Amino acid sequence: MNRYELGKRIPAPELIERVAAELDLPAAYFYAYTNDEAELLERYFRLSDAGKARLMKFLLGME
Incomplete structure (x- = not known):
């Protein structure tokens, strides 16, 4: 571990x-x-598939 650090x-x-x-x-x-x-x-990792899709739509300005 020390060598990684x-x-x-x-x-x-x-x-x-x-x-x-x-x-x-x-x-x-x-x-x-x-x-x-x-x-x-x-937080993204913990979203459901539907939540991820909604977030992506929002970020792309589609929602």
């Missing part, structure tokens, strides 16, 4: 996916640059 090693994508699944988060969460971005990713 120091930037001497980078976790394999497979490891990130396993950790994300265990924590019930999207893998992209771990690549977010800001806390706001991470929170948006988490």
Whole structure:
């Protein structure tokens, strides 16, 4: 873990996916640059499919 924190090693994508699944988060969460971005990713991940579709329509100005 120390080597990951120091930037001497980078976790394999497979490891990130396993950790994300265990924590019930999207893998992209771990690549977010800001806390706001991470929170948006988490909230989007937890939306139902219908909720995701509604949000996308809203963001595209279709709703």
